[in-house]
Amino acid sequence: MFQEKCRVTSIIQRSTALWEVSLLSPAISAASRPGHFVNLLPSDDWSPPMRRPMSIAAVSGDIFRIIFKIVGSGTEKMRSWKPGHLVDCIGPLGNTWTDYDAYFPLLVGGGVGIAPIQFLHEDLTAGRIRHSLIAGALTSGEHLFKHDPDSGVWLTTDDGSCGISGNVIMGLKKAIAKIPEKSEALKIFCCGPPAMNRAVGEFALQAGIRCDISVETVMACGTGICQGCAIELQQIASELPIYRQHFALACKDGPIFRAELLF
């Protein structure tokens, strides 16, 4: 874990809904793995009072990238950042995606939740690990990828403006139908809004497919100190310290949890 003032090297609008910031930090970049997040400080004063957790969306050399959507005062402030601006970041934090070489990986991302999925997608692509990527959005302008089923990239849109018309579950079913592997040889890696996470988690449990989900919560410290980011688990997670087996911490025990713990 490092704390650094990271210089903004670029800030671009990646889609109608999403912005991408590139930040310079050799230490954080070198230590980051797909699934990790940073907890960044939008402002030095008390507006807003808390740091903002942001999944790492990509790493190239000394630079790591994050993707954000404007939802409130913190992200509104972030949009005004210019190259050269220094951002106080703590990271990398949290756990990482695992076991993606033991199964056929099905990557599912929705909304701003595409960030940790994109990082994993790039990592698997670089490692020549065969996988499918299913990305969901309301409309075509929100997508970061091109619909290309032959390369394993499936887009869905709620309004049918590109890719498959419908939600990511429909995309998942089509992606699964196209590969020879059976359910027990598959693993889903998912990050999206709560309703999408639930739908994907329940689909996976029903279909008997292993599934890990990265959750998003309000967070203060990001390091396990404040214990504010508790997630209520549906099963006792015996691998965690006894007092966190029911209410686990998204920052330290997560943000990635097995679907059966969440739903």
Add this chain to the structure above:
Amino acid sequence: MFHFSFKGLTFDSPLLAASGTFGYGDEVADLIDINQLGGIMTKSVTLHPREGNPPPRIAETPAGMLNSIGLANPGVDSFIREILPRLSALETAVFINIAGSTLQEYVEVLDKLEKTDAFYAGYEINISCPNVKRGGMAFGIDPRTTERLTRRLRERTDKCLVMKLSPNVTRIEDIAAAAEAGGADALSAINTVVGMGIDIEKRTPLLHTVTGGLSGAAIKPIALAQVYKISRSAKLPLIGLGGISNYKDVIEFILAGADLVQIGTLNFKQPAAAVRIREELEAWCLKNNIANLHDLKGEMVSSC
């Protein structure tokens, strides 16, 4: 720059980490030299492990945050086994914060800790947690209960005994007097201020427990007034806390009557805040020719 001693403890920094905002000292060990702190108040320890309150447990508010963690902690046995040996090796003063649902629970936790041969400065007794159904703040809103609990603990330890007071009372000076009468060595004030928030679209409370504790810069004026009130009546050393954001806030608390201070919610933003503020204080003392910042304790000048 700063020097203050009491109960055989010497402080060369006035800045301690507040309970619940610095864990057990290891979480951010990569980011701060802990021995640069004046001391650490640990996260509250209870007799049994506590899973805490259901989420949501925190919410942002203007210049502050609401929390209702519910004293989630591994319990005293696990604390003694897994955490205390590490804390014992620190050079900085470690105060173990104890919470309980009943008087007996506070006593049992203290007894278990006393039986160890670990090295630490003493205890901070949480009689001011607003976020648990039983105990917690109940011990800090009635002077007789505060005095009884303080006395019971005093009889059982020679270590430094700090009672942490709640601002959610009519007359905090009466609770301070009760802790003093019970034999406390020092007081810390304030714990969080009871507060709440509502999501108007969903019409749901921001916290699962509806009300919680407000902290951060928003409560600094409240904390300062409470510290001032206590210092005018109690003789005990006083540790001020509540919304400290920078060196100026620290000097304000000392002028209002605090001997030491704690950094709380600021640690979530800046884990090394106490180190930075210490440097700022040194620069300010140098500029103003102040040999010992503690000399300013209670030195506020009445304007009229």
